[in-house]
Amino acid sequence: MKTLVVIPDRCVGCMLCELYCSFKFYKTHNPARARIHVIRSEPYIDAPIICLQCGLCISSCPSGAISRNKKTGAIVVDEEKCTGCGLCVPSCPIGMIRIDPVVHVAIKCDLCGGDPECVKRCPEKALQYIDAEEAAYYRQRAFAKLFEKAPVAMKPYPR
Amino acid sequence: MKQLFGYAGKVLRVNLTKKKILKQPLREDIIDKYVGCVGYAARVLWEELKPGIDPLGPGNKLIFATGPLTGTLCPGSGSHEICTKSPLTGAWAESRSGGFFGPKLKFAGFDFVILEGRAEKPVYLWVHDGEAEIRDAKELWGKTVHETTDVVLEEIGDPEASVACIGPAGEKLVRFATVMNDKDRAAARCGPGAVMGSKKIKAVVTNGIQGISVAHPEEFYEAVIEAEEALKKNMPNVHTIIPLGTIGLVNIYNSQGALPTKYGYTGYFENAEKFSGETLAKTFLVKRRACFGCSMGCGRYTEVKSGPWATPPHEGPEYETVVMLGSLCLHDNLEAIIRANYICNSYGLDTISAGNAIAFAMDCYDKGLLTTADTGGLELRWGDSATIINLVEKIAKREGVGDLLAEGVRRAAAKIGKGAEELALHVKGLEMPAHEPRGEAKSTALLYATSPRGACHMHPYWTGSWDFNQWTGGLIELGLPWPPPDKFAEAGVGKGLAVKLLMFHGVIQDITGVCRFPALGKEEDCITPKRYARMLSALTGREINQFELMKISERVLNLEKCFNVREGLTRKDDTIPKKMKEPIATGPTKGQAVTNLDGMLDEYYEACGWDKKTSIPTREKLEELGLKDVADELAGMAKTPKI
Amino acid sequence: MVTLVKVTVHYGHPLTEITGKAREDVVVNKGSTVLFLLKTLATKYGDAFKDHVFSDYAKNQVKEGTIISLNAKYISNETENIKVEDNDFIGIFRAVGGG
Numbered sequence: 001m002k003t004l005v006v007i008p009d010r011c012v013g014c015m016l017c018e019l020y021c022s023f024k025f026y027k028t029h030n031p032a033r034a035r036i037h038v039i040r041s042e043p044y045i046d047a048p049i050i051c052l053q054c055g056l057c058i059s060s061c062p063s064g065a066i067s068r069n070k071k072t073g074a075i076v077v078d079e080e081k082c083t084g085c086g087l088c089v090p091s092c093p094i095g096m097i098r099i100d101p102v103v104h105v106a107i108k109c110d111l112c113g114g115d116p117e118c119v120k121r122c123p124e125k126a127l128q129y130i131d132a133e134e135a136a137y138y139r140q141r142a143f144a145k146l147f148e149k150a151p152v153a154m155k156p157y158p159r
Numbered sequence: 160m161k162q163l164f165g166y167a168g169k170v171l172r173v174n175l176t177k178k179k180i181l182k183q184p185l186r187e188d189i190i191d192k193y194v195g196c197v198g199y200a201a202r203v204l205w206e207e208l209k210p211g212i213d214p215l216g217p218g219n220k221l222i223f224a225t226g227p228l229t230g231t232l233c234p235g236s237g238s239h240e241i242c243t244k245s246p247l248t249g250a251w252a253e254s255r256s257g258g259f260f261g262p263k264l265k266f267a268g269f270d271f272v273i274l275e276g277r278a279e280k281p282v283y284l285w286v287h288d289g290e291a292e293i294r295d296a297k298e299l300w301g302k303t304v305h306e307t308t309d310v311v312l313e314e315i316g317d318p319e320a321s322v323a324c325i326g327p328a329g330e331k332l333v334r335f336a337t338v339m340n341d342k343d344r345a346a347a348r349c350g351p352g353a354v355m356g357s358k359k360i361k362a363v364v365t366n367g368i369q370g371i372s373v374a375h376p377e378e379f380y381e382a383v384i385e386a387e388e389a390l391k392k393n394m395p396n397v398h399t400i401i402p403l404g405t406i407g408l409v410n411i412y413n414s415q416g417a418l419p420t421k422y423g424y425t426g427y428f429e430n431a432e433k434f435s436g437e438t439l440a441k442t443f444l445v446k447r448r449a450c451f452g453c454s455m456g457c458g459r460y461t462e463v464k465s466g467p468w469a470t471p472p473h474e475g476p477e478y479e480t481v482v483m484l485g486s487l488c489l490h491d492n493l494e495a496i497i498r499a500n501y502i503c504n505s506y507g508l509d510t511i512s513a514g515n516a517i518a519f520a521m522d523c524y525d526k527g528l529l530t531t532a533d534t535g536g537l538e539l540r541w542g543d544s545a546t547i548i549n550l551v552e553k554i555a556k557r558e559g560v561g562d563l564l565a566e567g568v569r570r571a572a573a574k575i576g577k578g579a580e581e582l583a584l585h586v587k588g589l590e591m592p593a594h595e596p597r598g599e600a601k602s603t604a605l606l607y608a609t610s611p612r613g614a615c616h617m618h619p620y621w622t623g624s625w626d627f628n629q630w631t632g633g634l635i636e637l638g639l640p641w642p643p644p645d646k647f648a649e650a651g652v653g654k655g656l657a658v659k660l661l662m663f664h665g666v667i668q669d670i671t672g673v674c675r676f677p678a679l680g681k682e683e684d685c686i687t688p689k690r691y692a693r694m695l696s697a698l699t700g701r702e703i704n705q706f707e708l709m710k711i712s713e714r715v716l717n718l719e720k721c722f723n724v725r726e727g728l729t730r731k732d733d734t735i736p737k738k739m740k741e742p743i744a745t746g747p748t749k750g751q752a753v754t755n756l757d758g759m760l761d762e763y764y765e766a767c768g769w770d771k772k773t774s775i776p777t778r779e780k781l782e783e784l785g786l787k788d789v790a791d792e793l794a795g796m797a798k799t800p801k802i
Numbered sequence: 803m804v805t806l807v808k809v810t811v812h813y814g815h816p817l818t819e820i821t822g823k824a825r826e827d828v829v830v831n832k833g834s835t836v837l838f839l840l841k842t843l844a845t846k847y848g849d850a851f852k853d854h855v856f857s858d859y860a861k862n863q864v865k866e867g868t869i870i871s872l873n874a875k876y877i878s879n880e881t882e883n884i885k886v887e888d889n890d891f892i893g894i895f896r897a898v899g900g901g
Contacts, residue, residue, distance in 0.1 A: 012456040014449035019232055022370065023380070029231050030266065030370030041318075042342070043472040044445065044460075101368050123454035394867055398896050399815050407815060410824045414812030414893035416874045427891075432824040437815060598874065629876070647875070747874040747891035 001073050004109070004116060005135040006048050008142055010126035013038060013046035017118035017127060024117045026102075033100055035109040036118055036127075048126060051075070051096040051109035052139075060091035065106070073132075074111040082106050163187075164374035165227035165698040166195065167265045171291055173284060175358050176217060176276030180291050185270055192785060194695075194708075195270065196226030197253045198670035198715040200242035203273065205718055205789065210725045210796075214246035214350075215332055215357040217277040223260070223323065223363060225270050226672020230262030230371050230451070232383040233694050234390060234686060235674030237262060237451030239340075244726070245349035246357075247334040247512070247567045248588040251611045251722045253618060254337075254351045256323075257450035257458075257674060258344030260365065263321040267367030274358055283324070283362040285315055289369070296361040301327060303505040304339040305473075307362060317366050324362035325352040326507030328555040332356050333565040335512035335590070339504060343474035344450070347509040349589060349612055350567075374700025382693040386686050387454055390677055393684035395628075396455060400676070403436030404447070404459040405478035410435045412482075416748030417598035417627075419591075420486040421541065422518040423584055423738035426598030427746020428486035434493045439476075443497060448474055455676060461497055468498035468544070476500040476510075482593035483514025488521055488547060495544035499551050506555035515590035516564040516571065517550045519583055528577050535559045584736045587728065589613025596739050598748040600627040600646035602654050605759040608733040609658070611719040617675060619716060620665025622658050624679050632678065633687020634660055637709055649755040655762025666712035667691050714784040717776050720769070721789050725796065730774035733760055805832040807888040809839065814895025820850045830886065836872060837862055837881040839892065855894060867896055 018034035026033055039047045053075050058066045065081035066088060068074070077097075084104040088097050097108040111129070119129045128135075163185065172181040189202050200222040212218040221243040229236055239261030245252035264272065268289040281296040294314075299307050304326040312318050321341055329336035329352030336352030337345045355361075373379050390396065399407040412418045413431040420428040432438060443463050449456035462472040476497055484496045503510045523529040524539035531538060537560065539546055553561025563571050569588040572579040584591040586607050591614040596604035602622045607614040616623075624630045625639070626646040635641050639660050640653035648654070667688055668675050677686045688705035696702050703711075723732075735756055742752045764771045768780035781790035812825045821843075830839055844852045844859070857865040862882055864870055870878045871893035877884055886892070 009446070012447050012449040012458070014237075014451065014453050014456060016232075016452055016454060019452055023232060023373075023376070026370065027376035028370035028372055030368065032266070032368035033370065043462075046446075046448070102370075123449075123456065395896055403815060410812065410818065411814045411893075411895045414814065414825070414891070414895060415871060416891065435824060437818045437824060645875075747871070747893070749873075751874075 001132045002114075002129050003053065003073065003132045003135045004050050004111060004119070005128050005130060005138045006050055006142060007126050007128065007138065008047060008145065010124040011038065011046040011048050012124055013040040014123065016121055016123065017048060020117050020121045024112065033102065033107070035096075035107055037096070049094060049096060050127070052094070053109075053111070056093065057088040057091045057097050057108070060088045062087060069110070072111045072114045075108065076110045077106045077108060079103075079105045162372070164372045164700050165231070166190065167268050167270045167369065167371070169269050169289070170271045170273065171269045171286060172273045172275065173291065173293070174275045175278040175282065175293075175360060178278075178293055180293065182289070182291075192711070193715055194226065194670040194711055196224045196229070196670050196672035197240050197242060197666070198711065199271065200224040200240070200253070201251075201715055201718045201722065204242060204244070205722055208244060212244065214244045214249065214354060217358070219244050219354055219357075221274045221351060221354045221358065223264065223272040224672070225261045225265055226670055227695065227699050229672035230265045231698060232380070232452065233671075233673055233698075234383075234386055234455070234677040235453055235668075236672070237453055238672055238674045239264065239346075240669060240672070241338055241346040241351040243351055243354050245589075245612070246332070246353045247350040248613045250587055250613065250726055250728055251719045252349035252351060253612060253669065254346040254348050255618075255669075255674075256338070256340055256344045256346035258321065258341035259451045260321040260323045260340040260344075261672060262451045263367065264365045265371055266369055267365045268369045272363060274355070274360060277357065278359040281359050281361050283311065283360065283364065286363065286365040287317070287320070288367045299361045300330060303327065304507050305342055305505055308342050311362055311364055315364060320364050320366035322362055322364045324507075325355045326505055326555070328506040328508045329353055329356035331555070331557045331565070333508060333554060333557060334567045334570070335509040335516075337507045337509050339507050343504045345504065345509070348511065348615065350509070352507045373698055375697040379694060379697035382690070382697050386677075386690045386694065389684050389690070390454065390686070393680045395680070399436070400457050401447075401455055403440060404457055406434075406439055406459065406476060406481055407436030408478045409481060410437065412599070414747070415598065416743065416746040416751075417595045418486050419482060419593050419595045421489050422487055422522040422582070423736065425744040425746055426595040426748050426751075428489075428491075430491035431486055433491040434481045434485045434496055438493060442493065445472055450674065453674065457676065463494050463497050466494060468492070468494040468548075470498045470501045473501055473504060475504065479593045480510040480514070483511050484517070484547060487514055487518040487593070489541035490544065490547060491542070492544045495548060499547055502548065502551050502555070508551065508555050511592045512567065512590040513551055513554055515584060516554060516568050517547055519568045519571070520550065520560065520564055521546075522582050523575060523579055526582070528575055528579050528582075529560070533560060581737045584614075584738065586614035586734055586736070587612075587732050589615060591736060592616045594623060595743075595748075596735060597743050597751040597753055599623050601649045601753060601759065602626050602646070602658055604735050604739060604753045604756055605654060605658050605763055608735050608756060608760060609763055611716070611723055618665065619662040619669065621675070621679065622661045625657055625661055626654070630679065630681050630685070632661065632664055632680065632685060633682040633689055634664055635682070637663075637688060637705065647751060649753070650758025650762055653762075654759055655764075656766040658763055659766040660709075662716055663709045663712035664688055666715050667708055670711065670715055671695060710784075714786065717781060717784055717786060718789065720776055721781070721786070721793060724775050724793060730760065730772065733774055806830065807832045807834075807886060807890075809886050809890045809892055811839070811843070811892045811894065814893070817851065817854060817894055820854065821847050832888075833885055835882055836870065836877060836884050836886060836892065839886060840870070840881060840894075869893070869895055
């Protein structure tokens with residue numbers, strides 16, 4: 001089983017991943033409709049935030065629209081069943097399931113059915129689609145960064 | 160109205176005097192003939208600006224311009240250009256910047272923002288989701304670019320909006336003040352910041368969720384992938400610009416005796432290595448950074464952690480900056496250069512013009528044309544870091560001798576007199592940048608003399624790519640003389656024709672709204688006119704081939720030229736500084752000088768179809784380009800120089 | 803009696819990494835060709851240098867895209883025929899763009 005992983009220090013904040021993502025799904029250029037999001041912040045931060053496919057959103061859905069795809073392991077939204085109620089949004093600890101502003105259904109990363117577009121297009125190879133065991137190793141390391149001494153406050157904070 | 164693909168479809172027109180905001184539909188008659196971005200802005204300013212107005216008066220207009228390719232998957236789409244009448248040159252100004260502003264303006268639902276009139280009190284503009292509000296900027300006036308950005312983002316509550324703003328230099332109407340965006344990206348040349356300052360508008364902030372639509376998505380996607388694959392083959396990018404940044408050019412240019420040193424004295428600097436890209440990478444570079452949608456990522460992110468020149472992390476420095484504040488001033492301290500760059504960004508000052516003005520001051524001081532009486536006791540010694548930092552601050556704040564230099568070297572030289580005008584390195588008032596025309600290629604001299612905005616190495620195009628780098632840019636099928644002649648040759652080898660065609664290619668990026676860098680290279684490894692035409696056609700659904708696109712470029716270039724003619728500029732203003740006609744003193748290009756600019760100008764005007772004596776586009780040429788009304792207006796002008 | 807000449811060689815990236823310097827002064831016999839100078843440097847710095855400058859070392863062929871300049875004039879295909887003089891400048895770099 002493969003999964004998506006970020007190599008954080010490779011990201012240069014170009015946001016091509018967002019652009020290719022919205023293009024793939026909607027044939028439009030619109031980062032607001034992308035299922036991956038890059039946070040650029042001062043100082044030092046260029047962070048691609050990806051869905052970790054953890055599944056916390058599944059039980060939040062009153063319509064049973066969210067489930068895990070057995071082939072890819074990705075959590076997917078059945079857009080037919082989704083009513084756009086938005087209960088899944090707060091269930092995600094990192095904010096990676098949201099209601100699409102145009103179609104008004106929940107959208108999230110589905111790993112492009114096993115062939116992630118963002119991985120193919122990232123010019124820095126900051127996004128990788130690799131064996132889950134290997135991914136686990138990288139994820140530990142990325143998470144450990146949060147414990148670095150003198151963490152830098154993210155400015156500005158949204159209201 | 161038929162759906163417009165690629166364009167946002169709306170123009171935001173803001174009258175600051177009346178505090179009125181108009182949302183106008185994009186004029187299809189203009190995009191049909193001029194495509195967009197600089198082309199569209201040139202037509203609007205041609206129609207709406209009265210000739211002879213004060214660029215710092217309420218009659219001037221400032222346009223934030225994007226093109227159809229801005230914000231798309233086309234390489235280099237993180238771009239916008241600010242077009243206005245320049246307070247530095249009194250001529251056409253187009254000032255490009257990278258970052259995120261251009262794309263986010265389109266996501267906000269607008270292709271252009273036109274600022275007119277003058278606000279009574281400082282304001283800023285918040286543009287989002289098809290709407291715009293004029294807001295009070297009293298608390299922001301006086302703040303640096305970085306502070307302004309932080310405060311505004313917090314005030315509007317959207318940390319991801321893009322802020323384009325001026326710093327204290329723009330407020331003080333320094334004639335080469337910039338409009339910065341996303342903190343450290345600069346629309347730097349020609350002084351757009353002063354125009355914004357004169358209108359008392361501190362910032363334009365933008366964001367939105369409107370997508371940029373595509374007429375033929377599959378074709379567009381294929382065209383983009385093909386273009387990206389071509390770019391991957393561009394070895395100079397792979398080996399230098401990407402890993403080292405534009406600052407990676409320092410060692411190369413020095414090795415070729417093309418590094419401006421000691422203000423026109425020579426093209427070779429013994430200590431250039433100290434501020435090279437290789438040195439930066441080993442010392443103060445934190446990481447690379449990219450603009451929106453760019454697979455190259457040439458930006459640097461730099462920090463000086465301690466010492467007298469300590470500087471917080473920020474984007475920069477670029478090649479131009481390190482040379483203008485480095486070898487041009489006989490200065491080699493990289494830390495101090497980084498600090499100076501940060502101060503320029505903070506205050507909103509063009510590093511090219513600032514470095515040039517400082518070196519000019521040093522040259523004048525060296526030759527006794529400026530004394531400590533003029534400088535308030537400051538000794539302007541070559542190579543002194545403290546002097547440079549001091550002068551940058553003084554220029555930005557218009558203090559002491561800084562007030563004189565803030566006028567630009569042309570005006571400063573006129574005021575100083577005593578022969579200072581022969582020392583100043585500018586064309587049309589725009590300070591000469593970090594490409595030595597005697598050392599890089601003589602075509603650079605021709606470019607400096609004829610670029611509509613003055614001494615510019617990049618607009619409309621970097622012509623050195625042809626005879627210095629020996630690249631085709633995909634222009635052979637469009638008539639580019641090939642192979643290129645000796646870079647040191649002047650007239651008689653096709654440079655006039657080549658420069659014209661290279662300029663047309665550059666205008667393609669300026670009218671479609673993208674960065675120039677992906678367009679630099681050979682047929683197989685850069686975005687050629689053919690590749691732009693393919694992407695543009697698939698995006699907008701308006702079929703166009705590379706020949707037609709170059710024709711539109713010709714139209715836009717002619718319009719920019721006519722804008723200048725209308726302001727009184729003719730062949731007499733297509734010059735190069737006197738020092739460029741004197742031989743380079745040392746190094747690999749010792750002895751090189753520009754000896755036949757007139758010959759090159761003759762060739763260029765002939766290639767363009769312009770009158771050789773005056774450089775004015777002929778009626779025949781203008782009518783051929785569908786610019787009869789422009790020809791009529793020029794003919795009707797009382798002061799039009801007679802042929 | 804042997805006369806020597808001093809030549810300043812400038813390196814572009816990635817030769818700056820391979821040689822560890824941006825430039826160096828090299829002393830050779832008067833009358834030496836540019837090619838001889840390049841081969842001297844190749845011997846000094848090894849295969850990495852060789853592969854970046856030559857596409858065919860034995861046939862004296864400079865790699866395409868590598869520019870050899872003598873006093874800022876491009877002579878990549880004439881290195882065999884041109885002799886260096888005292889205080890000449892040699893540049894070895896790959897064509898780049900930007901500004």
